[in-house]
Amino acid sequence: MCNVGNYPDEVKQHIRQDVCRNLVAGYEVGDAANCLLHAPTIDKNKDEFDRIFKERISRNDYNFQAVVFPARIAATLQNVDYRKPTTKKGEIAIILEKIFAPLQAALLALAIRRKFMR
Ligand SMILES: [Zn+2]
Numbered sequence: 001m002c003n004v005g006n007y008p009d010e011v012k013q014h015i016r017q018d019v020c021r022n023l024v025a026g027y028e029v030g031d032a033a034n035c036l037l038h039a040p041t042i043d044k045n046k047d048e049f050d051r052i053f054k055e056r057i058s059r060n061d062y063n064f065q066a067v068v069f070p071a072r073i074a075a076t077l078q079n080v081d082y083r084k085p086t087t088k089k090g091e092i093a094i095i096l097e098k099i100f101a102p103l104q105a106a107l108l109a110l111a112i113r114r115k116f117m118r
Pocket residue numbers: 002003004016019020034035036037038
């Protein structure tokens with residue numbers, strides 16, 4: 001049974017019903033088992049993920065609650081400043097950038113606040 005993520009049990013039950021459905025919880029990350037959609041890693045079967053994703057979209061089925069997208073699909077969902085990474089390292093760099101850019105903005109805001117709050 002898929003662990004889904006950090007949610008209350010009744011929420012997990014709904015997500016399992018609506019999102020995991022009949023997928024097997026074949027991904028073990030840490031001590032939790034997850035289905036392909038919810039495995040908290042970018043190192044997953046992207047072709048299979050792609051297939052399920054496109055198949056559901058084609059049925060106007062957009063419930064992707066708590067789903068962890070592998071890097072390549074996350075990149076194609078980016079819009080304007082989309083840059084296609086050519087290497088695995090490039091993919092990771094873009095993911096890190098997504099994490100650190102907001103963090104830097106937050107630190108800058110904090111620094112500015114400190115300067116004027118004195
Ligand atoms: Zn799942």
